[in-house]
Amino acid sequence: MAGPGLGKLQEWRRSTSAWQLRWKVVTRGCSLTSSTMVYYVRFLKSPRIQKHKADSISVSALICLTTDLGDSFLADDVDLAVTLVVDRTNTVLQQRTIRWQAGKRELGISLGPFRPPPSNQAVVLGIGAAGGSTSRSSRPHRQADNLLDRGGVPPVISGWSTPFGGSQPALAEKLVERRFSLQNQPDLRVWEETGNSIARHIWDAALASVICLQRATGGRAPAMPFLQGLLQTKNSNPLNVVELGAGCGIVGIALAELRPRCSVLLTDLPEVHEIVARNIASASPARKSVIDFRTLDWDAEYPEAVCSGEIDLILISDCTYNADSVPSLVRVLDVLVQGSPDAVVLVALKRRHESEAVFFDLMDAAAFGTLDRDTVPLPSSCAGEDPPVENIEVYAFGRRGRTHGGLRPQEKRSHSP
Incomplete structure (x- = not known):
């Protein structure tokens, strides 16, 4: 069943396939470098x-x-x-x-x-x-x-x-x-592997997401009013959350530890199940919060356990680095928001190459607009009074025409700055 922007999304994917191929050739084996990094x-x-x-x-x-x-x-x-x-x-x-x-x-x-x-x-x-x-x-x-x-x-x-x-x-x-x-919480403890699998590692944007969620739940996120309003609703209102490309699960687990009455469903490929299960077992969820995991392949049939039921918040961290997988990611979002048109999509990304700009074009084609935008700075390892600064970008998206909260007139398009 196609959503309001899925036809445009498919058309955009066909028209940009050659563009993506050119970018794969240009950026294969390299990425934008900076002296602002986390180690x-x-x-x-x-x-x-x-x-x-x-x-x-x-x-x-x-x-x-x-x-x-x-x-x-x-x-x-x-x-x-x-x-x-x-x-x-x-x-x-x-x-x-x-x-x-x-x-x-x-x-x-x-x-x-x-x-x-x-x-x-x-x-x-x-x-x-x-x-x-x-x-x-x-x-x-x-x-x-x-x-x-x-x-x-x-x-x-x-x-x-x-x-x-x-x-x-x-x-x-x-x-x-x-x-x-974490503020007023037990330490957030998350395991990751020491090998070469990027799926079972923690990425920088995930840490930025945790910082952003912590600020929003504590009422200290003035740049993210939609997200803050959603997370600060009375604790008697359950919050239903799905995380896509969860990896180790750090972002969804952190939210479940920060916010009471939060139901978090972590999703990713089967290869992360073992490390995610370990992290769920060692988590300390807040009162009446629960965490679960389901396998979700963006290019396969979506399980009913993921698509059925109301969703208030969708979490995505560092999932836009591969331009080839971005159309599949946006297609999943399109399907999930069909059943939950007022859902907020929180996306954190670290720009590694210019081809990631395709994500914003695909979101716009799928009728998603920007609700909030913030940045989380990375530390600088460069000496001097004015070292270069690089930020993790954090966006809150919503479907254009959503019934609750709406979109700001100046933020109707999901454009890349």
Whole structure:
């Protein structure tokens, strides 16, 4: 069943196929570069515990500081805090500061030898910026990256291992946990893989989405009045949310932890199911909020569990980087909004190449208009008084002609700035 803009969308896809092909040739293997980037602690070699004589142990690992895509390494010197704690009790066993030096691609971690924890307990290794944009929660040594700062996304995102040693295997799993402090909430804890799958990683725009949602739920998003009004409705009103291309699920899980009576359905390809299930299991939803996952292939038949029922908010983060998949993405949005014409679509994107502009043209062809627009700045690694600034763009879209709230006259078209 075609929606009000689906015919135009199909026509636009045919007329722009040659244009997209030209852009694939131009941009294949490269992207726009900038000195404003976020860097993530990643384990190149998972932490390992080694036993020595005289009842002592040591811990080793190999890390890097790289971007969300893993296409560049931090080119500045930075001090890193290395902390080894006992699993569950968070008792600190070892703590030291090491330096990541500009030009490096990897950095070895070595702790010990030291006496093992009692009762055959496992340990957890955490690494983050020393004295950086972190905060400590009410629980001791639960250091978390601060997403409350007005400056936006922290420059270095810390990483924590799975438990290892003791009753657990000597080698940690190939996963890394991200911990973020949320306003008046337990730490947001999300696992991602340390391998090469971009589907099971956290991307920069997802962090910007979490910041935007946190501001809106707290009434601190003046640039996003439609989103803020939707999220600040009385808690007695349930909020039905679908996230497309959820990946690890960080955005939808964060909203479920921030907002009571929120039903969040995470969707993505089957390959993310295992990591998403792990993150749902470790989540701490707000009162009467629930989180679920359903497989959704944008190019296959849409499951009824996703398309049926009322939807208030659709979440999308960093899903516009591939111009070939954008028509399928917009087609899914078109179908979902047919049954929920007043739904708000929240899109966060980081411009990686100019071909992403096709997303705005396709949204306009599908009769979506811009309700709100905001930006979340990325930290700069460039010295000087006036370093270049790059922003994550955040948009709230709605179907033109929606019955609640409407569209501003000057924002009827979903144009790319």
